[in-house]
Amino acid sequence: MIYALILAAGKGTRMGNVDLPKQFMQLGSRPIVIHTVEKFMLHDALDRIIVVAPQDWLQYTTDILNRYIGHDPRLMVTAGGPDRNESIMNALRYVDKQFGIQADDIVITHDSVRPFVTRRIIEENIQYALETGAVDTVIPAIDTIVKSTSGQYIDEIPYRTEMYQGQTPQSFNARKLMHLYGELSAEERSTLTDACKIFTLRQQPVRLVRGEVFNIKITTPYDLKVAEALLEGGTHH
Amino acid sequence: MIYALILAAGKGTRMGNVDLPKQFMQLGSRPIVIHTVEKFMLHDALDRIIVVAPQDWLQYTTDILNRYIGHDPRLMVTAGGPDRNESIMNALRYVDKQFGIQADDIVITHDSVRPFVTRRIIEENIQYALETGAVDTVIPAIDTIVKSTSGQYIDEIPYRTEMYQGQTPQSFNARKLMHLYGELSAEERSTLTDACKIFTLRQQPVRLVRGEVFNIKITTPYDLKVAEALLEGGTHH
Numbered sequence: 024m025i026y027a028l029i030l031a032a033g034k035g036t037r038m039g040n041v042d043l044p045k046q047f048m049q050l051g052s053r054p055i056v057i058h059t060v061e062k063f064m065l066h067d068a069l070d071r072i073i074v075v076a077p078q079d080w081l082q083y084t085t086d087i088l089n090r091y092i093g094h095d096p097r098l099m100v101t102a103g104g105p106d107r108n109e110s111i112m113n114a115l116r117y118v119d120k121q122f123g124i125q126a127d128d129i130v131i132t133h134d135s136v137r138p139f140v141t142r143r144i145i146e147e148n149i150q151y152a153l154e155t156g157a158v159d160t161v162i163p164a165i166d167t168i169v170k171s172t173s174g175q176y177i178d179e180i181p182y183r184t185e186m187y188q189g190q191t192p193q194s195f196n197a198r199k200l201m202h203l204y205g206e207l208s209a210e211e212r213s214t215l216t217d218a219c220k221i222f223t224l225r226q227q228p229v230r231l232v233r234g235e236v237f238n239i240k241i242t243t244p245y246d247l248k249v250a251e252a253l254l255e256g257g258t259h260h
Numbered sequence: 261m262i263y264a265l266i267l268a269a270g271k272g273t274r275m276g277n278v279d280l281p282k283q284f285m286q287l288g289s290r291p292i293v294i295h296t297v298e299k300f301m302l303h304d305a306l307d308r309i310i311v312v313a314p315q316d317w318l319q320y321t322t323d324i325l326n327r328y329i330g331h332d333p334r335l336m337v338t339a340g341g342p343d344r345n346e347s348i349m350n351a352l353r354y355v356d357k358q359f360g361i362q363a364d365d366i367v368i369t370h371d372s373v374r375p376f377v378t379r380r381i382i383e384e385n386i387q388y389a390l391e392t393g394a395v396d397t398v399i400p401a402i403d404t405i406v407k408s409t410s411g412q413y414i415d416e417i418p419y420r421t422e423m424y425q426g427q428t429p430q431s432f433n434a435r436k437l438m439h440l441y442g443e444l445s446a447e448e449r450s451t452l453t454d455a456c457k458i459f460t461l462r463q464q465p466v467r468l469v470r471g472e473v474f475n476i477k478i479t480t481p482y483d484l485k486v487a488e489a490l491l492e493g494g495t496h497h
Contacts, residue, residue, distance in 0.1 A: 086287065122306040159405050161408075167425070167453065168401070168425065169456075171468060174468065176465050176466060177466040177468065188404070189404030189405070214419070216420050217404045219417060223414055230413060231414065256485055
């Protein structure tokens with residue numbers, strides 16, 4: 024089985040003085056999360072597409088899925104956790120209870136606020152997750168990357184050709200992900216800002232998939248403006 | 261003296277099938293480079309603002325400066341070199357010949373295709389260049405940063421809180437910059453993708469100035485679309 028988790032459990036409102044979490048804001052004619060779900064619905068290879076929503080937005084999420092997409096047996100909604108990785112684990116436990124996770128099952132995790140993901144990116148995530156067990160979608164670093172522990176002075180400027188900027192999807196062998204996460208200490212878990220790091224912390228290989236510059240994450244009013252321009256211009260086609 | 265170098269010597273045409281280097285393309289009612297020069301013109305602290313143009317675009321650059329800005333004794337045009345750092349050095353040699361670079365002189369280097377630089381960013385560049393001798397303008401890394409030497413598998417996912425994305429301006433004590441660059445080997449020069457690295461290679465301190473997310477570099481048609489949206493929306497004010 025191949026499961027897609029659409030991570031929509033954030034309640035951040037960096038959009039300003041609005042109460043609506045950003046994934047539910049309108050982009051063109053539909054909420055951002057609906058655009059994202061639609062991209063995954065187009066893939067026959069996906070057995071289930073699970074929207075991971077905040078506990079108190081579960082009904083709202085179900086309502087907009089019904090309204091904009093309608094009933095689809097592949098589509099499900101479940102509650103997230105206190106952070107990104109806990110949301111993934113909650114969803115995997117839910118999947119495990121519903122279907123029983125098998126040794127070869129793949130989970131594709133994707134930000135609900137990255138609606139411009141492409142068919143190629145999803146396909147390569149599936150292919151490499153089957154081959155390697157862990158996949159990260161990245162683009163070559165556009166900017167020079169600078170390391171500073173103090174935040175005041177530069178420690179190091181790594182070679183730009185070796186640096187990449189992470190996007191999503193991130194895809195994994197579902198059982199291996201649960202297993203590795205279960206083995207991490209509380210301290211290790213607290214330093215995780217990224218699911219792929221669960222693998223790199225244990226020296227497990229993570230394959231790269233080439234993302235796209237336009238596969239942006241919409242988190243600010245500025246990003247939403249860019250997204251509207253992308254949607255109108257169709258630069259992403 | 262405080263000199264600003266507006267780096268416009270690139271001939272890249274990633275914009276697609278156009279012959280016009282990107283810095284000369286229209287953004288709203290004026291060429292991109294004109295917007296950028298105007299931001300620096302507003303600063304009384306700057307003694308000279310020098311546009312560093314490709315050799316065969318010198319007359320064109322002079323013409324558009326005259327047309328959109330008019331005559332200003334602070335404004336000059338000179339030819340760049342084969343790469344970014346050589347362009348900076350060519351311009352500094354030109355400045356040295358014209359005015360004689362003094363021990364405390366500062367040079368602010370800025371991408372001509374970053375028209376959304378702010379007054380605060382320029383002021384802090386001047387202040388810290390006077391204090392520390394080298395300044396880089398950066399924003400905290402928005403994306404997870406991934407290191408991969410193979411381009412196929414992840415080597416490392418550094419702590420995101422220690423990673424920054426470089427912008428410009430980059431500002432320096434002019435004499436120290438020339439001196440350090442002169443001391444580098446040909447091999448060291450060939451690995452430089454960034455002027456600040458001239459300082460870090462010799463363990464010289466580089467101070468960070470906080471940039472802005474909207475201080476974008478316009479290099480693709482997608483960026484130009486974003487820039488048009490920024491210009492209309494005025495998000496950068």
